[in-house]
Structure formats: structure tokens, C-alpha cells
Amino acid sequence: MEDGIQAKLLRREEEEEEGDLKGRIWDESRKIWRVALPGVISRLGTSSATETLCGQAFGAGQHHMMGIYLQRSWIVDLITLTGLLPIFIFATQIFKLLGEDAAVANSGGSISLWFIPFVYNFVFSLTIQMFLQAQLKNMVIAWLSIFQFAIHIPLSLLLVYKLNFGVAGAMIALSMSSWFLVIGEFVYIFGGWCPYSWRGFTVAAFKDMFPVVKLSISSGVMVCLELWYNAVLVLLAGYMADAEVAISAFSICLNINAWEFMIILGFLGAACVRVSNELGRGSAKAAKFSIKVLLGTSIVIGVFFFVLCLIFRRKLAYLFTNDERVADTVSDLSLLLSFSVLLNSIYPVLSGVAVGAGMQGTVAIVNLCLDEISFQVLVASVMKTGLSNREYGSDGMIGGVVTQTVALIYMAWSTDWDDQVKKASERLNRFYVKTSENPE
Template identity: 70%
Template sequence: MDDEMQTKLIQQGQEDDSDLKRRIWVESKKIWRVALPGIIARVCAFGTIVVTQSFIGHISETDLAGYALVQALSVRFVNGILLGMSSATETLCGQAFGAGQNHMMGIYLQRSWIVDLITLTILLPVFIFGTQIFKLVGEEESIANSGGYISLWFIPFVYNFVFSLTIQMYLQAQSKNMIIAWISIFQFTIHIPLSLLFIYKLNMGLSGAMLALSFSSWFLVIGEFIYIFGGWCPHSWKGFTVAAFKDLLPVVKLSISSGVMVCLELWYNAFLVLLAGYMEDAEVAIAAFSICLNINVWELMINLGFLGSACVRVANELGRGNAKAVKFTIKVLLGTSITIGLFFFILCLTFGKKLAYLFTSDVRVADAISDLSFLLSFSVLLNSVYPVLSGVAVGAGMQGAVAVVNFVCYYLIGIPLGALLGYTTTLEVKGIWIGLIGGVITQTITIIYLIWRTDWDDQVKKASERLGRFYLKLNEDPYEISNES
């Protein structure tokens, strides 16, 4: 009898293991269906910015510092607001798709366009008065003048964010974002020859580099418009409608809480770049710190794919009312993301200094980057955890709580620690980066605790209430402009 019982227990254990492997495999396929196109799209989109920086780095060290300043401060400031506000689209579209309210997704998308367009237009002085702003915060005059000129060139570029960010979130909520991956690959592919043409063939230098950046970024948006308006989203896009102007206030509220959450995260790096600008050799410090940040953020684009996947999977399952599936999704996401993070951690440790010469020919900047290589590697490893946790928070609509966590961990811990170590010790730029890591570690630990303590059954109820507030029946929503028109 004991042998029979033991055999049965072994068989049951094998069946449980087999069932667990099958569930992990099924969930992994769902995750990668959203994550892979998101990773490709984000890597390519950010890649165009990094490639432009690389070209400018071989034109002038002052312009490289100016570009780094604009990209790290102005663009990240505006992009943070728009990305954060657009994540409201991610929450609403993901939960609507899970609840079967497909026709509402097109309305949420249009509402986001309205809110984001108005917001970006209000923020334009950040680019128009770039020189004055950089001088006001104490940057060197030559860097401030270069940054002010580059800021004006960034204006046509940043308007693509209004559409590219929201459309990607709208499509990935329906697992239809593979099209964005293909368009993004083509965008990145044409960006390099465009840059070579404008910079060297037409002898346009810095202006040519910025012109190529704007052209390639808008190619992505035009491709997305063709896909949506061309009838490839028949269930979620019913045409333009006046319903997009209704109930804007609740969307604005959710967008603001989303915006604050993401902004506090993205601006954190910007403040640290600003600290680097007050170092004794500002050009080298800003260039080295910014290049390391760009390498860090480029790898982060992979994990932002998992952020998008986390948001979609959590939002979809909450929309369906399945709290158990949410918990299982979080475990599989973290396991996958950390495995990839370990791979890049080893890669950065191995090729730290060699990466520097892709972005600059200045030996001083390359040496400064080499000194930061270990800290950069550790940051890359942390990238595999906190974006996934942020995605879980966005999918559940918990942006407000995470915004508070980001503020405390980044601005009351990370930045003061970076300033203290950077200016009162011999660590300098290394000290600033240690502060960066300190803020990220405390944020990660806090959000892990927050998610661990979350009652997911209660989150299911909140998702249902949220969708109920915004819901319009299809026959109550008169579309005034059809796709045919």
C-alpha cells in the first residue's frame, strides 16, 4: 500500500510539474506576443536618437554636449509627460479589450490625442527658450548656445510622440503591435542612410543630423495611420467621433497621475545629467554621463517591452476578472526579464570601454565611460526588475501610488545621495551614478512590497467600476466621420 501511495504521489507530482511547464509556456507566448514587437519598436525608436548622437559626436564635442543636454533634459522632460499621460491609454485600452468593449478603444485613443496635443503645445516654450533655460540653470555658455539651437530642431520631432506613443499602446492592448515592429525596423534602417546623406553628402552637418531624425520619426507615425485608418483594426477603430470630446476630465485625471509617475522616473536621470554639468570638466562629464545613460536606456528599451507586456497582460486579466492569472503573469514576467538582464549585465562588464568609441573619438570621454562601466552594468541588471513592476502598476491603474514611491526614492534619496558623493568625495561622476543606483534600488524594493500586498480581487472590482464609468454602447456613440471619408 505504501508503494502504491508513493507511486501515485510521484505521478501526481509529475503531472503537476507538466501542468506548470505548460502554463508557463502558454503565458510566455502571450507575454512575448506583446513584448517582442514592443522591444523591437522601442529599441529602433531610441536607436535613431542614439545614432544621431553618434553622428553629432563625430562633428563637434560642444554640439555633442549640447545634444546630450537637450536630449537628457528638454526631450526627456516633455517625453516623460507625454509617455506618462499616454499610459492612461494603456490602462483603459487593455482593460476594455479584456472586458470585450473593443469599440471603446478607438474613443480612448482619440481622447488621448486631444489631451496630449494640447499638453505638448503648452510645453513648447521648453524648446523655444532652450538657450535661456540652460544658462539659467548654470550651464557653460557654449554648451547652452549649442543646446538652444538643437532644441529648435527637436520641435518637429517631439510632435511625433503624441501619435506614436498612444498608437503603440492602443495596438499592443489588442496584441496587434507586430506592425509597429516592422515599421520601426524600416524607420531605423532608413535613418542611417538619411543621416549620411544630409550630414556628409549635402554637407549640412548638425542641421542635417536633426533633419534626418525628424524625417525618420514621422515615417513611423504615417505608417501607423495607414494601418489604423486602412481598416486593419475594424473592431476597435470605427472612425473619428465627437464622443472623443466627452468625459475628457476623468481621462485627464488618470493621464496626470500616469504622467507624474513616469515623469518622476524619467526626469530623475535628467537631474543627474544636470549635476554632471557642474563638474570641473563639464563637456567631458556631460558627454560621458549621457552616453552611459543612453547605453543604459537603450538596454532599458528591451525591458520597456516587458513593461508594455506586463501592462497589457495585467489589464486584460483584470478586465476579464481573473485575479489568479494576474499573479501568475507577474511571476513569469519577472523570471523572463531577470534572465535577459543577467545576459546584458555580463555583456556590459565585458565590453564597457569598447562601447564608448561607438559614440565618441575623444579619449578623455572614453576613459570616463570606462570608469563607469561596472556601475553601468549594475544599472542594466536593475533594469530587468523595476520596469516590469511599473507595467504591473499601470495595468492595474495604480499610477498614483507609484508616483509617490518614485518621488520619495528618486528625489529624496537618489539625487541627494548622488550630489553628496559627486561633490564631497573624489568619486565625482561615479558618485552621481551611485546615487542613481541607490534611488532605483529603494524604488524597486518598495514597489515589490506594494505589489506583494495588493489585493488583486479588489483590483478586479476597481477595473470593472472604471470601465463602467467610461462605457458607451455602440448605438449610443454616433460616429460622424467614417473611415471611408
């Protein structure tokens, strides 16, 4: 059996070498966009432990293990989220302890309570998306997301404007439309459209939980550190003189950043799937080639948005506001915004490569160390210069992202990918559960 697999891999590598480079790049790009495009439509975040394990299991042909990994992720995520509920419940008190204005703290605490039914959908929606995406069942995710959006808009108009429920109405609409997506995903996997990867609920999901928890914790730390940094920037803006203008300007910049980031998140998912699939198949060479094509594609996208931000500068603010002071501030920050969107086209893809290889722990350590340094620079800059030199505060964040990007580039370049193939094989063998029911 092993000899047959090795022979197939050798033949595949020989075919790749014989093919012209242009054709190989086109073929790899097609595979990447097949995963990335639906991801652009649907992705907000990631449950990357599921992504690593499911992607490698699919590449290795262990399809039945994907359903077990999915169930394990539900167990881990449900327990984790439930443990975090006090943060949502006591958000008002937490904001006040941090010194935020009472009105801001009360509003934030009220919205936080409405977030509780919403965030529970992520336990299922994101993990199922990773489960389906690893199998290249991407279009179902995109179509469900389109239907979700189609429901969300009229529902929001009804609850917010017609029934005058305000913020509460917006949160109710968000929760309802989000759970529609989850229900659609349940119907798809339980309805028999994943016969090889979903064999029903099983007690095997409760076995070997510790390695999954370990990988999940690394994943969570990695993703949270990436997302919290921007949130801290807005939080610190609240301490500045003329905080309303500062928060508005930073929020506009972060929103523009987020638009591009949604596109790159699709490539983060594609990086996870392509790298994990190839490592699961045992082909280090194909994994490395995929990484090169992914980085080339994401850099082109980043340069495009970099140029747009430089050209439109002040005009970007008027997409969100008519306030001249806010527009002036956004114009001042436009150069840093341009470099930010450029870096954000590279850094997430490298994170996706690490997730595909199961190296979340290493990335989490890199993020933790470098974020601590850049965070100190950011706090010192903001507190020292205030609003009059607010761009210096952003310098701290840009410096941190540059350092993290360089660190991840070095990590990807210096990684022994043949060794990663061996680790993927060991991981899959350790978690493997035999099944007597094999429709394949």
C-alpha cells in the same frame, strides 16, 4: 450574460489549474514575447493612460471603447504638449539660468527648436502603438518601425553629409522618418484593419475627460520622473571639474543602459498588456501568474547584461570613443553600471504592472518621494567629491533605484488583485459608451 461570463472564467481557471506548471509558463511566455518583441523594435516611451484603458477595454470585450480612448488621449496630449512649447522655445535662456556654459546653452537651444516638429509625432505614434498593442496587433508596429529605420538612415546621410546641413539635417531626417511612422499607423487604423476598435471620429471622445486627464497626469509624472533622473545626472556632470570627460563618461554609461532599457521597455509594454487584459477579463489569478513570469524573464535578461558589463568593463568605452581618460572613467563606473542594468531589468516591468492595473498615481508618489531623497544624495555627492570620486555621485542614483525597486516589489506583492479586478470593472463601466454599430 454575467453568469455566462463568470462560468467561462471558472472553466478557464480550472483548466489552468489542471495544466502542468511548465506548460503554463511556456504559454504565458509565448504571450509575453508576442507583445514584447515588436515593442523592443519600436518602443521609446509610453502614453500609459491609453495603455491602461485600452488594455482593460480589450480584455473586457469593449472593443469599440478603444477608439474613443485613443481620441481622448490625442486631445489630452495635444493640449499638454502645446502648453509645454515655451520650454522648447526658450531652452537657451533656461540653460543659461541654470548656469550652463554659453556654448552648451546655445547649442542645446538650437537643437530644442528643431525638436518641436519631432515631438508632436509622439502624440499620435505612441498612443496608436498602445492602441494596437492592446489588441495584440503587434507586428504591424514592428514592420512600420523597420521601414522607418530604413528611411531614416539614407535620409540622414543625404541631409547631414551630402547637403552639409549638420545637426539641422539630422533633426529634419528624424522628424521626417518619425512622421512616416505616424502616417503608416493612420493608414492602418483608418483603412479598415481595426473594424471592431475604430468606428471613426466621435464627439464621445470629449465626454468624461476629467478621469482620463487625471490618469494621464499620473502617467506623465511617473514616466517623467523615471526619465529625468538620468538627464539630471548628465546636467550635474557639466558642473564638475574636467566636465568634458565627465559628461562623455556618463553619457556612454547611460547609452549602454539605454540599449538594455530598449529591450526591457518591450517587457514594460508586455506587462501593461497582459495585466490589463487579465484584469479586464476579470481574472486576478491569471494576472498574478503573468507578473511572476514577466519578472522571471526580465531578471534573466538583467543578469545576462550584468555579466557582460563586468566582463568587458573598459572595452565598452571604445565602442564610443578613443579617449583614454574617458575609457578610464567608464572602467571606474563599470561596477555601478552593471548593477544599474540589472535593476533596470526589474523596475520598468514593475512599472508596467502598475500601469496595467491603473496604479500610475501610486507609482508617481513613490517616484517623487524616493527621487527627492536620492537626488539630494546625488547632488551632495557630486558637488562634494567632484570628478576625482565621480562614482560616489552615481551611488546616489543606484541607491534611489534600489529603493524604488524594493518599494514597487512590495506594492505588487501586497496588492489585492481581486480588488483590482473590481476597480477595472468599475472604471470600464464608468467610461462605457453604448454604440448601435456593432460589427461583432
